[in-house]
Amino acid sequence: MKHTLAALVLTSFSALTLGAVPAQAAGGSLVVNGTEHRDPRGCYDTDRWPLVVDNRTDGPVHVFSDPGCTGRYVTTVNPGEREIDEHGQSVYVE
Template identity: 45%
Template sequence: MRRTARRAGKALGACAAAALLALAAPAGTAQAATGVLVIDGTEHEDPQGCYRLGDFAPPRVANHTDETVWVWSGPDCDGRVTQGIHPGESAIGRGRSVYID
């Protein structure tokens, strides 16, 4: 019985050590979305981060990337998310800014 408990303890210790190493390893560098994000006719190649939308006319957003574009109610990607525009979709941005990874 003690041998079984020791083996289980060693296995658990090995798993814990592996998990700790995995968490301690640095994450890969962030990469921009691949493709083109078009906001009111202006193209942004391999976009990343926050982009403001126009203040007057309803902004047209075309997502030709591999990531979802998130529309925010605030001008600096703050406030709340009002909609998502998935890859391959175009929509009127119902907010003040968009964010893409």
């Protein structure tokens, strides 16, 4: 019983501590087909082709074949890089 209680307390404390850490956006800007997003985070869709990604952030940007950052993973655009892709419809910033 002591071990179960200790594990429960430790698990609860870990969850609270980790939950208190705010999610951080990538620093800088992301330009997707000419639209700039400052300190981006999450998924960005586009309906224009080709997809042009100019990653001016400090983190990687992942390109996906379908809207909503779903479908097939296409490529990663690293910080400071620019990519033109015929198959991308959305990008995800960590």
